[in-house]
Amino acid sequence: MDSTENRIEPIWTTIDEKTRYPIYIGTDIIPEFGALFKERMPRCSRALLVTNQTVEEVHASKISQISESLANLGVDLIVEAIPEGERTKSYWGLGMLYDFFAEHQLDRQSVIIAMGGGVIGDLAGFAASTFLRGLSLVHIPTTLIAQADSSLGGKVAINLARLKNIVGGFYHPEMIYTDASFLQTLNARELRAGLAEVVKYAVIMDEELFDYIETNVENIIAKDPDVLEKLVRSCCEHKIAVVEADPEERTDRRAILNYGHTIGHALESLYHRYLHGEAVSVGMVAASYLAIKTELLAPTDAERQSKLLSRIGLPTDALGVLIDPLLQPMLHDKKRRGNTLRFVLPTKIGATTIKDIPKKELPDLLQYLVEKRIFSPSEDATAIDEG
Numbered sequence: 001m002d003s004t005e006n007r008i009e010p011i012w013t014t015i016d017e018k019t020r021y022p023i024y025i026g027t028d029i030i031p032e033f034g035a036l037f038k039e040r041m042p043r044c045s046r047a048l049l050v051t052n053q054t055v056e057e058v059h060a061s062k063i064s065q066i067s068e069s070l071a072n073l074g075v076d077l078i079v080e081a082i083p084e085g086e087r088t089k090s091y092w093g094l095g096m097l098y099d100f101f102a103e104h105q106l107d108r109q110s111v112i113i114a115m116g117g118g119v120i121g122d123l124a125g126f127a128a129s130t131f132l133r134g135l136s137l138v139h140i141p142t143t144l145i146a147q148a149d150s151s152l153g154g155k156v157a158i159n160l161a162r163l164k165n166i167v168g169g170f171y172h173p174e175m176i177y178t179d180a181s182f183l184q185t186l187n188a189r190e191l192r193a194g195l196a197e198v199v200k201y202a203v204i205m206d207e208e209l210f211d212y213i214e215t216n217v218e219n220i221i222a223k224d225p226d227v228l229e230k231l232v233r234s235c236c237e238h239k240i241a242v243v244e245a246d247p248e249e250r251t252d253r254r255a256i257l258n259y260g261h262t263i264g265h266a267l268e269s270l271y272h273r274y275l276h277g278e279a280v281s282v283g284m285v286a287a288s289y290l291a292i293k294t295e296l297l298a299p300t301d302a303e304r305q306s307k308l309l310s311r312i313g314l315p316t317d318a319l320g321v322l323i324d325p326l327l328q329p330m331l332h333d334k335k336r337r338g339n340t341l342r343f344v345l346p347t348k349i350g351a352t353t354i355k356d357i358p359k360k361e362l363p364d365l366l367q368y369l370v371e372k373r374i375f376s377p378s379e380d381a382t383a384i385d386e387g
């Protein structure tokens with residue numbers, strides 16, 4: 001067969017003069033991975049694939065395919081699987097990876113392949129960015145959050161105890177390889193959590209995508225491969241456009257991606273029962289109410305968003321969560337500036353604005369969220385949850 005047949009056309013992203021790389025998106029495209037990897041990194045003879053134990057088990061055949069195709073091209077693949085979960089995105093997990101890298105005597109030609117969800121991408125990306133002052137990195141994202149969002153944009157990080165993504169940097173991969181067929185094995189809850197980020201893109205910048213999700217909720221939940229690939233592709237295109245315009249979040253352009261995340265991060269750092277996407281879902285509903293309160297958004301648009309999130313099966317309130325403890329992590333949020341907090345607030349479905357809210361106004365605004373029954377008042381002692 002002619003090797004130029006069936007080539008997957010990548011989307012190229014250009015971050016600066018030195019940073020330009022391809023993003024391959026498709027369904028069942030693992031067989032083509034080896035050749036495209038070698039073409040991109042011809043000098044690589046050793047790669048270390050970092051994954052977690054779940055992905056290693058569920059996708060053993062994909063890993064073998066990658067290993068064999070790389071071996072045929074002269075690349076030796078080592079696979080290391082670490083325990084799953086957000087808690088590995090920590091000093092502990094980072095130390096584990098550095099030890100593997102040292103043990104396998106990785107050198108400057110070695111490549112780290114991060115295969116997994118956002119936890120693996122952020123953690124292995126951060127490890128790659130610092131080991132030997134930077135090893136080449138390839139992302140193979142396997143969750144909807146990772147495919148639609150976290151593998152793109154170059155942010156790598158670990159958490160400290162209750163502070164999410166507080167230690168990190170910007171580090172772009174050599175390529176991103178997004179095979180939407182990984183999503184077929186995601187459990188329903190993880191799929192729904194990923195859809196929160198997809199809805200985020202629709203609300204902040206694409207009303208047509210919002211309509212598409214509304215029309216296709218059942219197909220999405222049923223994991224229709226074409227629909228999933230389309231969602232991933234749309235989100236990638238949006239994220240690339242935003243990141244290219246503001247790679248290091250120096251202007252308001254990239255900040256819009258934090259829609260739903262100020263309150264979402266506070267919620268997930270305090271209450272571990274929330275998945276990232278679930279917390280973001282509540283955060284988007286809360287932000288839409290703040291937008292109503294500050295007269296930026298029509299209540300009908302906020303209701304439309306809440307209705308879609310609840311059809312997907314995502315939480316639209318966090319009754320039982322007390323309002324006061326939420327304030328603390330928000331005051332420490334990375335996006336704070338002096339005495340104001342930055343909120344990304346929608347102005348309609350498909351458009352947003354950034355609003356700086358003085359810290360002293362925050363308690364009142366949060367009180368409004370209590371009135372709207374998104375959070376519980378702090379006197380409600382029955383609702384305490386230590387997470």
Ligand SMILES: NC(=O)c1ccc[n+]([C@@H]2O[C@H](COP(=O)([O-])OP(=O)(O)OC[C@H]3O[C@@H](n4cnc5c(N)ncnc54)[C@H](O)[C@@H]3O)[C@@H](O)[C@H]2O)c1
Nearest residue numbers: 054084117118119120142143145146150155182185186276
């Ligand atoms: N870097 C960024 O720009 C960015 C953006 C958004 C989120 N994030 C980070 O991403 C993380 C959340 O990502 P996530 O939701 O992917 O979490 P995750 O990496 O923990 O994955 C979620 C779960 O899915 C499992 N899994 C992964 N792939 C699977 C597959 N194909 N089939 C079955 N199970 C699979 C994992 O083992 C895990 O249990 C958070 O740490 C968040 O801070 C980073």
Ligand SMILES: [Zn+2]
Nearest residue numbers: 197261276280
């Ligand atoms: Zn997110």
